[in-house]
Amino acid sequence: xxxxxxxxxxxxxxxxxxxxxxxxxxxxxxxxxxxxxxxxxxxxxxxxxxxxxxxxxxxxxxxxxxxxxxxxxxxxxxxxxxxxxxxxxxxxxxxxxxxxxxxxxxxxxxxxxxxx
Numbered sequence: 001x002x003x004x005x006x007x008x009x010x011x012x013x014x015x016x017x018x019x020x021x022x023x024x025x026x027x028x029x030x031x032x033x034x035x036x037x038x039x040x041x042x043x044x045x046x047x048x049x050x051x052x053x054x055x056x057x058x059x060x061x062x063x064x065x066x067x068x069x070x071x072x073x074x075x076x077x078x079x080x081x082x083x084x085x086x087x088x089x090x091x092x093x094x095x096x097x098x099x100x101x102x103x104x105x106x107x108x109x110x111x112x113x114x115x116x
Contacts (some may be wrong), residue, residue, distance in 0.1 A: 019075055026075075032068035034060040 019028040037057045042052035 019071055026070045026072070029070060030064055030071060034064055 019026050021027075034057060037053050037056055038050075040046040
């Protein structure tokens with residue numbers, strides 16, 4: 001129970017995850033992928049007008065990809081820290097248990113001598 005409380009406290013101290021993994025799929029708060037656009041090749045005027053739309057799409061796409069990268073990196077860092085802290089907590093608990101066993105063995109040796 002003490003470890004659970006410690007882990008919950010550690011989780012609360014970590015930065016919030018931007019997304020979550022559910023059934024092998026990562027969700028994020030960056031919104032939907034920007035809808036792809038294409039150049040209008042009907043005639044030179046249509047082409048020239050479509051260039052602005054394509055440029056806007058590319059800027060929107062870059063911002064969306066930057067958002068994914070930032071959120072993904074934040075989630076990776078937070079998850080890595082949480083797992084590392086969990087492992088360190090468990091390793092410390094194991095060390096403390098083994099230290100107690102070693103101390104008890106010394107007491108037993110002093111008390112009972114020569115393993116009797």
